[in-house]
Amino acid sequence: MTDATAIRWEQDQDGVVTLVLDDPAQSVNTMNAAFTASLDEVVARLAATEGLRGVIVTSAKKTFFAGGDLHLLSSVGPDRAEETFEHGMRIKRALRALETLGRPVVAAINGAALGGGLEIALACHHRIALRAPGSKIGLPEVTLGLLPGGGGVVRTVRLLGITDALLKVLLQGQQYRPAQALQHGLVDELADTPEELLTKARAFIDAHPESVQRWDAKGYKIPGGTPATPALAANLPAFPANLRKQLAGAPYPAPRNILAAAVESAQVDVDTAMAIEARYFTELVTGQTAKNMIQAFFFDMQAVNSGAGRPKDVPARPVARVAVLGAGMMGAGIAYSCARAGIEVLLKDVTVEAAERGKAYSAALLDKAVARGRSTPGERDALLARITPTADAADLAGCDTVIEAVFENPELKHKVFQEVQDVVAPDALLCSNTSTLPIGLLAEGVSRPADFIGLHFFSPVDKMPLVEIIKGERTGDEALARAFDLVRQIRKTPIVVNDSRGFFTSRVIGQFINEGVAMVGEGLDPVSVEQAAAQAGYPAKVLSLMDELTLTLPRKIRNESRRAVEEAGGSWTAHPADTVIDRLVDEFDRPGRSGGAGFYEYEDGRRTRLWPGLREHFTQPGKEIPFEDMKERMLFSEALDSVRCLEEQVLTSVADANVGSILGIGFPAWTGGVLQYVNGYPGGLPGFTARAEELAAAYGERFTPPALLRRMAAEGRTFGD
Numbered sequence: 199m200t201d202a203t204a205i206r207w208e209q210d211q212d213g214v215v216t217l218v219l220d221d222p223a224q225s226v227n228t229m230n231a232a233f234t235a236s237l238d239e240v241v242a243r244l245a246a247t248e249g250l251r252g253v254i255v256t257s258a259k260k261t262f263f264a265g266g267d268l269h270l271l272s273s274v275g276p277d278r279a280e281e282t283f284e285h286g287m288r289i290k291r292a293l294r295a296l297e298t299l300g301r302p303v304v305a306a307i308n309g310a311a312l313g314g315g316l317e318i319a320l321a322c323h324h325r326i327a328l329r330a331p332g333s334k335i336g337l338p339e340v341t342l343g344l345l346p347g348g349g350g351v352v353r354t355v356r357l358l359g360i361t362d363a364l365l366k367v368l369l370q371g372q373q374y375r376p377a378q379a380l381q382h383g384l385v386d387e388l389a390d391t392p393e394e395l396l397t398k399a400r401a402f403i404d405a406h407p408e409s410v411q412r413w414d415a416k417g418y419k420i421p422g423g424t425p426a427t428p429a430l431a432a433n434l435p436a437f438p439a440n441l442r443k444q445l446a447g448a449p450y451p452a453p454r455n456i457l458a459a460a461v462e463s464a465q466v467d468v469d470t471a472m473a474i475e476a477r478y479f480t481e482l483v484t485g486q487t488a489k490n491m492i493q494a495f496f497f498d499m500q501a502v503n504s505g506a507g508r509p510k511d512v513p514a515r516p517v518a519r520v521a522v523l524g525a526g527m528m529g530a531g532i533a534y535s536c537a538r539a540g541i542e543v544l545l546k547d548v549t550v551e552a553a554e555r556g557k558a559y560s561a562a563l564l565d566k567a568v569a570r571g572r573s574t575p576g577e578r579d580a581l582l583a584r585i586t587p588t589a590d591a592a593d594l595a596g597c598d599t600v601i602e603a604v605f606e607n608p609e610l611k612h613k614v615f616q617e618v619q620d621v622v623a624p625d626a627l628l629c630s631n632t633s634t635l636p637i638g639l640l641a642e643g644v645s646r647p648a649d650f651i652g653l654h655f656f657s658p659v660d661k662m663p664l665v666e667i668i669k670g671e672r673t674g675d676e677a678l679a680r681a682f683d684l685v686r687q688i689r690k691t692p693i694v695v696n697d698s699r700g701f702f703t704s705r706v707i708g709q710f711i712n713e714g715v716a717m718v719g720e721g722l723d724p725v726s727v728e729q730a731a732a733q734a735g736y737p738a739k740v741l742s743l744m745d746e747l748t749l750t751l752p753r754k755i756r757n758e759s760r761r762a763v764e765e766a767g768g769s770w771t772a773h774p775a776d777t778v779i780d781r782l783v784d785e786f787d788r789p790g791r792s793g794g795a796g797f798y799e800y801e802d803g804r805r806t807r808l809w810p811g812l813r814e815h816f817t818q819p820g821k822e823i824p825f826e827d828m829k830e831r832m833l834f835s836e837a838l839d840s841v842r843c844l845e846e847q848v849l850t851s852v853a854d855a856n857v858g859s860i861l862g863i864g865f866p867a868w869t870g871g872v873l874q875y876v877n878g879y880p881g882g883l884p885g886f887t888a889r890a891e892e893l894a895a896a897y898g899e900r901f902t903p904p905a906l907l908r909r910m911a912a913e914g915r916t917f918g919d
């Protein structure tokens with residue numbers, strides 16, 4: 199009777215039933231329809247089993263349980279709220295029946311238990327986790343715009359107390375290694391082998407013949423108290439205040455619902471608490487933000503990392519020895535990231551001292567990691583031993599890959615490639631970390647342009663997860679595949695774009711910055727401009743970001759681009775931001791943070807306040823536009839330019855656009871990325887197009903919808919369909 203279901207029933211002579219999570223239709227277990235039906239069935243069968251001594255829940259897959267069925271979850275709209283609520287309650291009732299069975303139930307967590315996986319385990323009386331490599335335990339729903347809707351909020355609050363449940367598990371969606379999960383009280387024991395896992399599970403059953411959940415035991419109190427407990431009552435108001443500060447008014451409903459569900463559910467009995475959780479869950483899952491975030495962080499991320507952009511028929515060839523040219527900020531970070539992945543690194547600069555300074559960057563990062571217990575002295579020494587500083591090109595012999603990160607100057611870049619291309623392996627992959635120079639132009643300086651490619655890292659390299667791979671016109675498939683594999687080898691996320699000025703990321707973020715600066719030029723209050731960026735959900739305010747990048751950089755890029763366009767016979771359209779930037783640099787000598795003055799004032803390199811001169815020289819008192827327009831001008835400027843990138847085939851994949859915009863240039867995550875923002879805009883593509891026309895009429899032709907957008911809107915299509 200159970201053969202075709204997602205949960206296998208194995209019963210031994212001692213009366214112990216092992217429920218083996220093993221969906222035959224999928225490589226991972228998820229909370230799909232088959233699972234829900236199986237769960238109902240096994241729970242009823244357990245209740246009817248005579249002589250039952252205990253239950254072990256484990257999985258036959260590599261991961262214990264993967265969580266919710268995201269295809270299913272992302273398909274429900276507000277019209278299906280009632281059905282969604284009922285479905286959630288059905289799972290909760292089954293898990294509740296399991297935990298009130300009157301017999302010990304043990305979770306033998308044999309691999310990752312994230313989201314729904316941990317929720318199943320939390321409904322067990324005892325949790326034992328196998329120390330499997332890469333195994334993670336946690337409730338990351340918030341990162342998909344959701345909350346744990348399988349009893350995860352109710353049970354973590356009762357297990358850990360409101361404060362710890364919120365801060366250590368629910369609000370940030372932390373993913374813990376088994377040992378950390380033990381430390382935080384999410385699991386009770388660890389096992390080193392699968393055999394030990396099952397032995398310990400049996401031992402628990404033998405020792406606790408009539409187990410009940412602690413929250414069902416007489417006299418149970420929530421650790422730390424309920425919201426009515428004076429100490430907690432005094433602290434709780436800080437939570438919404440902190441959330442407001444953290445979210446800066448950006449539309450992320452999940453943390454707010456999690457907070458409300460945790461606080462409300464702590465004040466009632468378990469069954470009522472489950473209904474409260476289900477109500478908040480339903481509101482999130484039927485809304486647009488969760489759909490956007492599931493699209494970007496699950497489906498698009500999977501498409502990007504699985505190699506949709508990699509030529510299929512090129513065999514993989516792991517990188518063993520890489521030459522990093524230039525040991526400045528970027529080169530030092532690239533060397534660290536490569537060495538961390540086990541690659542041998544030759545770090546070259548003009549002097550050995552400069553190269554050694556680059557290596558010292560890795561030492562500093564590692565010392566910090568050791569001090570914080572995130573690495574060991576042995577790991578630090580092994581990683582540092584893989585980085586060899588040098589000033590001698592001859593040392594680069596045998597390198598299978600070159601990554602160049604010298605100053606942003608085409609002649610210099612040509613020169614350094616000339617210097618090394620005959621020293622390294624004859625078929626070495628040649629990469630440049632240029633942030634703005636056309637790959638086609640740089641390829642002219644190497645003897646093997648087919649092996650030449652752009653590899654655009656983001657700063658700080660050790661933290662930023664994205665690498666933009668830029669395919670030049672002459673770049674071969676082999677080079678593209680090798681570059682893609684290298685990015686995966688160093689555990690970063692690759693997007694692939696075609697050559698163009700500013701590629702995808704630098705070009706599109708430029709639109710955001712220009713729009714913010716243009717608003718200052720129109721006489722709007724700069725404080726409101728910064729506030730609009732924050733409330734739209736941008737992690738960095740727009741004028742402060744401009745200062746970080748320096749005002750002289752966009753000027754240089756603009757002048758070079760104009761020259762290139764005009765030389766090609768095209769006409770150049772100035773941006774209203776140009777004159778503001780020119781005036782700040784030329785008239786007021788405020789080139790940005792590195793020059794000690796920009797849109798902001800600085801003291802010892804620290805930003806202090808917006809420069810009061812902005813008010814004096816730019817702001818027109820009383821000048822206002824709707825705040826919504828300010829936010830949307832920034833969001834639309836980037837989304838529209840991304841559509842143009844797709845139209846011009848700079849971008850060839852919607853997933854690359856969404857993932858790249860969030861991970862690389864801080865496009866707000868709630869949108870699901872630049873093109874998902876268009877899909878999810880009220881009224882879909884036609885709604886977005888109509889709004890773009892309004893913005894164009896009010897603020898300038900740069901908001902005119904591109905032909906591709908109009909066409910897709912008319913055909914009823916969405917990006918990525």
Ligand code: NAI
Nearest residue numbers: 524525526527528529547548603604605606631632633657
């Ligand atoms: P940096 O100024 O910190 O470092 C450049 C390094 O190159 C210096 O250590 C310099 O001594 C070295 N160098 C100069 N000539 C050399 C030669 N002939 N041989 C070996 N080394 C030489 O510059 P940064 O910021 O690291 O940028 C490097 C490259 O990365 C540039 O092309 C830049 O556009 C690009 N980039 C920068 C990003 C950033 O956020 N700073 C982001 C992405 C790319």
